[in-house]
Amino acid sequence: MAENLVKDLITAGVHFGHRTSRWNPKMAPYIYAKKNQIHVLDIRETVRGLLRAKKYLKRVAEGGSLILFAGTKRQASGIIEREASRCGMPFVSERWLGGTLTNFRTIRNRLGRLEELEALRASDEINQYSKKMQSSLNREFRKMYRNLNGIRTMNRMPECVVVVDPNKEKNAIREAKALGLATIALIDTDCDPDSVDLPIPGNDDGLRSIELIFKHLADAIIEGKTGTAPPAEPVEAPAAETATAAPVETALAKEAPAEAPAEEAVAAAPAEEVPAEAPAEEAAAETPAADEAPAEDTPSEESLTGNDD
Numbered sequence: 001m002a003e004n005l006v007k008d009l010i011t012a013g014v015h016f017g018h019r020t021s022r023w024n025p026k027m028a029p030y031i032y033a034k035k036n037q038i039h040v041l042d043i044r045e046t047v048r049g050l051l052r053a054k055k056y057l058k059r060v061a062e063g064g065s066l067i068l069f070a071g072t073k074r075q076a077s078g079i080i081e082r083e084a085s086r087c088g089m090p091f092v093s094e095r096w097l098g099g100t101l102t103n104f105r106t107i108r109n110r111l112g113r114l115e116e117l118e119a120l121r122a123s124d125e126i127n128q129y130s131k132k133m134q135s136s137l138n139r140e141f142r143k144m145y146r147n148l149n150g151i152r153t154m155n156r157m158p159e160c161v162v163v164v165d166p167n168k169e170k171n172a173i174r175e176a177k178a179l180g181l182a183t184i185a186l187i188d189t190d191c192d193p194d195s196v197d198l199p200i201p202g203n204d205d206g207l208r209s210i211e212l213i214f215k216h217l218a219d220a221i222i223e224g225k226t227g228t229a230p231p232a233e234p235v236e237a238p239a240a241e242t243a244t245a246a247p248v249e250t251a252l253a254k255e256a257p258a259e260a261p262a263e264e265a266v267a268a269a270p271a272e273e274v275p276a277e278a279p280a281e282e283a284a285a286e287t288p289a290a291d292e293a294p295a296e297d298t299p300s301e302e303s304l305t306g307n308d309d
Contacts (some may be wrong), residue, residue: 005050006043012208015041017189027189030201039189041201049200050213053162053184054220056198060159061087061224068154069214070172071164072096076210080164081150083211083218088225090154092172094146101175104157107148114148117141160184162217165204166195186213 009015017023017031017039032042060067069091071080077093084091092100100107120126121141126134161176162184163169169185173195176183185196186204193199203209 005047008212009043009046009202012212013206014046014202014209014212015043016203016206016209017041023189024192026192026194027187027201030193030199031189041189041203045201049198050216053198053200054216056182056184057160057162057217058220058224061221062227063159065159066090066154066156067160067162067221068092068101068151068158069162070096070169071210073164073168073204075205075207076164079207079211079214083214084150087218087221088153089221090152090158091150093150096169096171097147098171099175100151100172101157101161101179101181107151110144111148111152114141114144114152117144157181162214163196164210164214166191170195184217186210 015032017027020034020037020039023031023039027039030042030045031039033040057067067089069080069084069089071077071091071093072095080091081093084093097107117137117140120137126137129137157179158181160182161172163172164186166173166183166185166187167190173183173185182198183196184198185191185200186202186209187193187196187199188202188204191199191204193201200213202213
């Protein structure tokens with residue numbers, strides 16, 4: 001499993017960092033080397049941080065606590081929303097509103113306003129307002145829905161905050177630290193690892209890198225909530241079956257040359273019998289030619305006629 005994880009991380013480009021001119025010296029323990037003025041992260045540190053984060057998130061999910069996902073970068077927005085929805089946790093994917101955690105009571109009041117606007121738009125009561133007022137209400141609903149829809153299910157404070165790029169989500173990290181919440185982050189070579197509790201060194205700008213890391217984190221949460229492995233793992237079963245079937249096919253391929261000479265011998269046997277039958281056919285063809293009396297009698301008749309003359 002560890003070998004497959006390392007292979008997936010390398011394939012997703014998790015080990016690529018930023019340019020050497022943008023690095024944070026505190027990331028030196030997590031950097032393996034530099035090539036073409038780009039830092040290369042140590043995959044061993046990435047695997048170590050990922051396994052620690054998965055173990056912690058699984059324990060938090062088993063206790064029934066909430067885990068807040070935050071990632072407002074353009075590359076991470078869609079992935080954060082998809083993976084958080086898959087594991088049933090709140091998320092912030094568009095904009096981190098100031099006071100989302102430290103002023104949670106006000107945020108809950110705004111969520112009440114969002115539900116009120118939804119009920120208003122679903123009924124025919126909105127048609128009683130003027131066109132200008134309807135446009136204003138729709139605009140207010142779209143803005144609130146975009147910013148607050150992800151944390152609608154967060155009816156209490158989370159126990160942990162998982163972010164992408166602490167430099168981008170510095171407000172989320174600051175509020176979590178102020179409230180004593182645990183923080184987990186996917187950090188690149190330009191970030192400060194001391195700002196988070198469980199850093200996961202990796203590329204925080206690549207789509208495949210972010211998707212792979214948060215897929216594993218979401219799977220750990222699902223496993224902690226349900227007590228069983230997530231349903232996404234059985235998809236890898238056919239790959240395992242093909243991997244086990246591959247040696248069988250190679251074994252059959254190795255056995256094929258051993259059977260080939262026998263088949264060639266069987267195929268060669270009729271080929272060798274053909275010359276043996278050919279003389280018999282030629283002899284059979286010659287016998288009627290030898291038995292044909294007219295062909296041999298013609299000279300004798302001419303000779304007889306010659307004698308008569």
